[in-house]
Amino acid sequence: MKLLKYKFIYFAISLIILIPGTISLVKNGLKLSIDFTGGTLLEITSAKIDKAELEKYATLVQKSSDNTYVLRTHEMDNSQKEKLLAELKSKYDDVVETRFETVGPVVGKELTQKAFMAMGVASLMIIAYIAWSFRHVPKPYSSWKFGVSAVVALLHDALVVVGIFSIFGAVWHVEIDSLFVTAVLTVIGFSVHDTIVVFDRVRENLPKMPKNTFEEVVDFSLSETLVRSLNTSLTAILTLVVLLLFGGESIRWFVAALLIGIVSGTYSSIFNAAPILSIWESRSLAR
Amino acid sequence: MKLKLLLILSVLAFAVYANLPPGLTNKYFRFPRDLSLRMGLDLQGGVHLVYQADTSKLADADKASAVESTKANIERRINSLGVSEPLIQIAKSGTDSRIIVELAGISDINQAISLIGQTAQLEFRESKVATPSAQTDFKTTNLSGADLQRATVQFQNGKSSVGLQFSTDGAKKFAEITKRNVGRPLAIFLDDQMIMNPPLVSNAITDGQAVITGNFTVEEAKRLVINLNAGALPLPIKIIEQRNVGATLGAESIQKSLFAGAVGLVVVCLFMIANYGLKGVLADLALGLYVLITLTLVRLVPITLTLAGIAGVILSIGMAVDANILIFERIKEEIAWGRPKKAAVELGFHRAWNSIKDSNMSSLITAGILFWFGTGSVRGFALTLALGIAVSLFSAITVTKTLLDLFYNRSK
Numbered sequence: 242m243k244l245l246k247y248k249f250i251y252f253a254i255s256l257i258i259l260i261p262g263t264i265s266l267v268k269n270g271l272k273l274s275i276d277f278t279g280g281t282l283l284e285i286t287s288a289k290i291d292k293a294e295l296e297k298y299a300t301l302v303q304k305s306s307d308n309t310y311v312l313r314t315h316e317m318d319n320s321q322k323e324k325l326l327a328e329l330k331s332k333y334d335d336v337v338e339t340r341f342e343t344v345g346p347v348v349g350k351e352l353t354q355k356a357f358m359a360m361g362v363a364s365l366m367i368i369a370y371i372a373w374s375f376r377h378v379p380k381p382y383s384s385w386k387f388g389v390s391a392v393v394a395l396l397h398d399a400l401v402v403v404g405i406f407s408i409f410g411a412v413w414h415v416e417i418d419s420l421f422v423t424a425v426l427t428v429i430g431f432s433v434h435d436t437i438v439v440f441d442r443v444r445e446n447l448p449k450m451p452k453n454t455f456e457e458v459v460d461f462s463l464s465e466t467l468v469r470s471l472n473t474s475l476t477a478i479l480t481l482v483v484l485l486l487f488g489g490e491s492i493r494w495f496v497a498a499l500l501i502g503i504v505s506g507t508y509s510s511i512f513n514a515a516p517i518l519s520i521w522e523s524r525s526l527a528r
Numbered sequence: 529m530k531l532k533l534l535l536i537l538s539v540l541a542f543a544v545y546a547n548l549p550p551g552l553t554n555k556y557f558r559f560p561r562d563l564s565l566r567m568g569l570d571l572q573g574g575v576h577l578v579y580q581a582d583t584s585k586l587a588d589a590d591k592a593s594a595v596e597s598t599k600a601n602i603e604r605r606i607n608s609l610g611v612s613e614p615l616i617q618i619a620k621s622g623t624d625s626r627i628i629v630e631l632a633g634i635s636d637i638n639q640a641i642s643l644i645g646q647t648a649q650l651e652f653r654e655s656k657v658a659t660p661s662a663q664t665d666f667k668t669t670n671l672s673g674a675d676l677q678r679a680t681v682q683f684q685n686g687k688s689s690v691g692l693q694f695s696t697d698g699a700k701k702f703a704e705i706t707k708r709n710v711g712r713p714l715a716i717f718l719d720d721q722m723i724m725n726p727p728l729v730s731n732a733i734t735d736g737q738a739v740i741t742g743n744f745t746v747e748e749a750k751r752l753v754i755n756l757n758a759g760a761l762p763l764p765i766k767i768i769e770q771r772n773v774g775a776t777l778g779a780e781s782i783q784k785s786l787f788a789g790a791v792g793l794v795v796v797c798l799f800m801i802a803n804y805g806l807k808g809v810l811a812d813l814a815l816g817l818y819v820l821i822t823l824t825l826v827r828l829v830p831i832t833l834t835l836a837g838i839a840g841v842i843l844s845i846g847m848a849v850d851a852n853i854l855i856f857e858r859i860k861e862e863i864a865w866g867r868p869k870k871a872a873v874e875l876g877f878h879r880a881w882n883s884i885k886d887s888n889m890s891s892l893i894t895a896g897i898l899f900w901f902g903t904g905s906v907r908g909f910a911l912t913l914a915l916g917i918a919v920s921l922f923s924a925i926t927v928t929k930t931l932l933d934l935f936y937n938r939s940k
Contacts, residue, residue, distance in 0.1 A: 318767060319641050338772075345768035348578065351621060359901040366893045374886050420836055423898060423906050427913065430894030431847070434887040438854065441883035469857040473850040476799060480792040480846035484839055487791060489784035491570070492835050499843065 244467075244511075245460045245519055251512035255397060258505075262404015265411055271403070272410035274418040277353050279346035281317040285310055285329070287336040294332075298325060303414065309339065317343055356422045360399065363429055364392045371437070378444055382455070386521050387440050394506075394514035395432040399425050401505040402498055409494075420495045428502025431477065435470045435510035440518070442466045459519040463511060474507035532930045536817070543820035546827055563827040566613070567632065568834035568905060569773050571782060574632035575640065578769035581625045586763075595625040598763045602627060605643050608754045609634070615832075627765065637772055645765065646755055649673060651717040652702075654709050655726070663722050666715045671701045679756035681749045682739065688749040689741040690756070699736025707732040716740055718752070785838045792842050793819065800849055804856045810931040811852040811924070818848045818923035825915050834905040837912050844916030850887075851924035854880040870936060877929055884925075888917050 275282050283299075286308045295302045299312035317325070322341055329336045371388035378384050402425055409415035442462035450458050481500040488496060546563050569576055581598055583591040599618055606614045606629070615630035634640055650673030653666035660666060675698025682691040694702050705714065706729050713726035724742040744752070797815065800808035822841060826833065859876030867875060895917070898910035 319638065319770060323638065339774045341770065341772040343767075343770045345580075347580075347624075348769050355901050359897050363894050363897045366897070367890050370889060370893060371886070374889070419902065419906060423836065423902065423909055426894055426898050426901065427909075430891040430913075433890040434850065437887040437890065438883045441886060445879075445882075465861070466857075469853055472803060472853045472857070476796050476849050476853070477843060477846035479795045479799060480842055483792040483795060484785075484788045484842055487784055487788040488839065488842075489781045489788075489835075491781055492839050495836060496839060499839075 243460060244463050245456055245516055248512075248516035248520070251516060255509070255513060258401055259397070259404060262401065262407060265407040266404055269407055269411040271407050271417045272414060274416040275313070275342060275344045275349065276418045277349045279316055279344050279349035281312075281314045281322070281343040282340070283312045283314065283317075283322060283325075283338065283342075284340035285312070285326075285336050285338055287329075287333050289333045289335055290329070298329075316345060319343075352419060352422075356419075359422070359426055360429070363426060364396065367395070367429075367433055368392050371433075371440070375440065375444055379447055381525070382447070382522050383525075386518060386525075387444075390514050390518040390521065391433055391436040391440065393517055394436055394509040395429045397509045397513055398428055398432045398502050398505040402428060402502045405501055406498065415494055420492075421498055424495055424498035424502065427499060428506060431503060432506030432509065435474060435507055436514040438466050438470055438473070439463055439510060439515050443515075443518070455522045456519045459515050463515050467511065470507065470511055474503060477503050478507075532926060533934070536927055536930060539821060540817060543817070543824040546824040547820060565827060566830050566832045567782075568832045568837070568908065569630055569632055569771075570835050570905065571833065572633045573773050574630065574634050575637045575773070576769070576771040577629040577631075577641070577644070577767055578619075579627040579629065579644075579765040580768045581627060582764045582766070583625055591625065594762045595627070598761055598765065599627050601761050602629065602644055602765075604757075605646075605754065606631065606640070609640055609643065611640075626768070641767070641770075643751065643754070645767070646761075649718065649720070650676070650756060652705065653715045653717055654705060655712050655715070658712065660713060660715075660726070663715075663717075666717075666722075666726075669701075669705050671698060671705055673756060675701060676756060677736075679753045681746070681753050684739070684741065687741065688744045688746045689739050690744070690749055690752055692738045692740065692756075694736035694738070696736070699734070702736055702738065703732055703734045781835055782838075785835065785842070789838070789842045789845070793845055796846055796849060800852070804852075806935075807852075807856050807859075807932070810935065811849055811856070811928055813931060814852070814923040814927040815845065815848055817927055818919055819845065821919050821923065822912075822916060825919065826912065829911070829915075831911050831915075832908055834908050836905050837908040840909045840912040841916065844913065844920065848916065848920035848924060851880070851884045851920060852928055854884055855924070855928070873932055873936065877925065881925075884921070888921065891917050 284305075287310070288308045290310065292302055292304060292310065295310055295312060299314045301313040303311045303313075305311055319341075322343075326336065326338055368385070368388035368391070371391055372384045375384035375387045378387065406415060406417060406421065410417070439459075439462060442465055443459055446458050446462050446465075450461070453461070478500065481496055481503065484496045485493065485500060545557075546559070550563065579602075581595050583594060586594055595618055599616060603614075603616050606616065609631075611631045611634055613632065615628070615632075617628050619626045619628050629644065631637075631640055652669050652671040654669050655665055656667050657665050671694075675694050676692060677695045677698070678693045680691045680693075682689050709729045710731055712729060714729050715722050715726040716724060724740060727741075740752075742748075793815070797808075797812040800811050800815075802808070804811065822844070825831075826841075831837065855876050858880040859872050862872035862875045862879075863869065892914060895910050895914040898913070899907055902910060
């Protein structure tokens with residue numbers, strides 16, 4: 242199989258997926274939940290209430306299902322919330338509070354910082370680990386390039402998920418919360434799985450194939466490991482699809498983020514990480 | 529080989545024991561600890577509170593112990609509420625000290641919040657003038673709630689009141705104050721509010737006993753007693769995050785997750801059999817053991833299960849067979865390269881190890897970072913992830929290998 246012959250087509254496919262998400266990210270940004278922005282979320286049910294009436298009290302009102310309304314307001318404490326509820330109940334006797342969440346601005350700012358930190362630290366540690374673990378690749382190849390190529394692929398996956406969720410946010414008002422960050426970090430961890438399977442085979446084949454070019458070795462390793470890369474991802478994808486179908490409403494978007502990320506991770510391991518490594522190592526050889 | 533088989537069988541026996549309903553197994557042997565699954569807030573409803581403790585007025589050296597005793601104090605107050613397994617922990621964030629409180633399955637959240645937040649600063653104040661007319665006419669004495677030994681609810685003339693017993697030191701102070709205030713009123717303040725008409729001191733009280741006869745209902749008297757006995761909070765605290773979760777979604781979500789888990793397990797098992805035949809069946813047996821062991825560890829650690837955590841466990845079912853797939857594919861290759869079957873199995877396990885080790889290490893790294901990043905449910909998810917990785921290495925490698933050896937030795 243000459244998989245690498247079409248490497249620029251693979252990059253083009255990645256771009257086609259990435260560009261709409263990135264445009265949406267620039268234009269619409271992400272719909273951040275109160276986890277990040279701070280503020281208050283109050284969910285009530287009432288058959289009698291009128292949405293326009295609620296809008297007087299909140300900065301944003303969404304009707305989620307039949308008689309359920311989600312109110313977003315500036316930060317309210319428990320007693321302020323009780324006052325608001327009492328006021329609503331005096332007008333509409335069937336108002337019931339179903340959820341109340343309030344997050345101080347400090348907490349929100351910290352979460353944002355921590356999310357970026359976590360992404361950065363995870364990327365650096367994975368580069369370092371792969372560079373260390375692949376330190377025996379024969380000269381003149383550099384194990385750092387293996388590490389960086391793997392991380393380029395995983396950043397690709399993170400960007401795919403974030404971009405698609407920016408579109409989801411614009412279309413379906415899907416919010417980004419701390420669970421979303423959890424999903425992206427998990428995707429990062431498992432995206433590297435497949436990449437390592439391919440890279441491990443490259444490492445094994447390099448001494449066996451001294452007469453071949455680096456690209457040929459990568460190509461050969463890719464076709465050898467293709468089935469197992471797909472199979473290991475498929476088992477994870479299968480369980481996630483089942484969860485998406487039967488797992489219930491509350492974690493649906495969390496599962497969706499994981500699913501998109503793991504599909505992207507499978508693609509990027511085979512069609513991004515390996516070609517990037519091949520181009521990079523071949524370039525530095527030519528020089 | 530015999531030893532490994534013995535190890536696997538005993539692990540299996542314990543896992544089966546731990547996951548059977550306790551009513552069934554307690555007759556024969558009772559495990560020293562309760563092994564029932566712990567449900568997180570999102571599964572049984574409740575409230576998650578984050579308090580910021582104000583340590584700005586303390587010297588650096590005293591901060592840690594003040595936060596620690598504030599936590600102990602909150603703990604005492606919550607225990608009086610009778611919540612089962614409350615979670616109270618200190619979280620540091622930069623220079624800020626926070627106290628996280630999670631109360632699961634609680635019915636009256638407002639009552640809990642006001643009980644936790646009350647400072648219950650009890651003070652005795654003496655009058656500055658002969659006939660005081662306002663709260664400002666009183667000045668602080670050296671006697672406070674800290675001098676209390678015990679407060680009790682008492683009933684006088686059908687009304688509830690609060691009886692106070694001072695410590696030896698407090699009794700001395702009380703005696704001095706009453707001595708110098710004979711014929712004058714002595715006011716009792718709680719959180720800067722006068723709680724009753726100041727009684728006139730008729731003569732010096734030396735036995736260290738006093739009674740507060742405010743206009744209390746029995747409930748109010750009880751709560752005041754709880755607060756006085758718990759003592760004042762050493763630090764002012766403020767809620768900076770609150771999440772109330774209704775319990776209605778919980779039961780339904782558990783049902784759905786369990787169903788999804790079962791379907792996921794069956795699908796993965798079928799996938800393995802379809803791809804790897806007999807070896808797939810053995811991997812499925814190992815996967816069954818994986819699920820049992822993971823559940824047992826969740827009970828043992830214990831890890832509080834949240835919806836995200838359950839999703840993590842289900843996802844890990846799909847991940848746990850990864851090592852099997854890598855090994856089986858390698859065995860296929862070795863056979864294709866002309867190795868005899870037995871040698872191919874050995875080599876398959878041996879040579880797949882490198883990629884298994886490296887890929888699982890990268891997942892452990894992210895699980896570690898997730899644990900650092902998150903609190904509560906995110907931590908639970910990270911823990912189940914890390915546990916899953918460790919257990920899957922045992923099930924996919926040790927267990928599958930032993931089963932394969934067993935099978936090939938038999939068939940010879």
